[in-house]
Amino acid sequence: MISEKAILGGGCFWCLEAVYQRVQGVQHVISGYAGGHIENPSYEAVCSESTGHAEVVQIEFDPTAVTYRQLLEIFFVIHDPTTLNYQGNDVGTQYRSVIYALSEQQLQSAKELVRELEAQRHFSDPIVTEVIMAPVFYPAEDYHQNYYRNHPFQGYCMAVVGPKVSKFKKTFATLLKD
Template identity: 45%
Template sequence: MKKLLYLMMLLPALVSAQQAKPRIETITLGGGCFWCIEAVFDKLDGVIAAESGYSGGSIQNPSYEEVSTGETGFAEVVQIKYDTGKTNLDEIFKVFFTVHDPTQLNRQGADVGSQYRSVIFYANAEQKKTAQEIIQQLNNAKAYTSKIVTTLELFKGFTKAETYHQNYYENNKSKSYCQYVIQPKLEKFEKVFKDRLKKKS
């Protein structure tokens, strides 16, 4: 764990930290239960919105119950909109690979099934190239004991999850899943990226 956190801070930037003309970009990521990923990115400075939802399948308007069967091709994802004047794709990916285990195939901890796969849905060539480069760097540095199995899939659409899934952690902090699964991920994120947290209003 210490090695991974150290490597994340040392990895060279793959894109410039600041853009001459800030703009809004979107990336869609899956790394286990979407409650966890959403809770983390909600706290990263520069992230304008992080919405839980579903990507990767072919049926129209999938429900949580349908996706949970693991037979639809969908993954639980978070669609992240961010301001390139405050953060960038490189940092987004570094956070992503810090707060979940990308070496677990079709699972994160006790959450098992293809709907929990580690996946980056890229929308353009830049996103795909940046993802490939950071994965290669992490594998070459042996940041994990096993190879990264994160899949890179072409983004084809996003269905926003049901209302009760949005801001789940903030609305349910007392629940055991939030305390024992989400909170440790948040604590890891806040430790590594302590200088990149949104300022509390």
């Protein structure tokens, strides 16, 4: 089986994980941290904004079933790429919008899509998503993995994660896993 990886950050990693787990061709999604200056950060340290890390997901996918570009198109629908260091009520540098490219091809593809969205004036405000080569990825603690699947009726999941999953299902029905 062919496999590639992508690393994306767009607010709370629970939201991105819940959406990408439902995308055809996505084999595995891991919530984690990237972009900081210490090794093996903890959730508490990342939330303190002292490590510089962003909450991200590492997506393993089959590019013959879903393309990197399609993953990015989903990304730009399920979060607000025009807000710096926050998504909704989640505020802090760990919630920044970021695309961590794992190859020069991914980097160019992401930059191209951002340029297209800006040229189309797809958003009323400028896109602030950072697009750079990927730093080290650190998996988050076990209790963060599959969070929405394990806690669908938790308040945050119902109020924030669920609507993002619904938006994905409505907008990208053809990419939904069977």
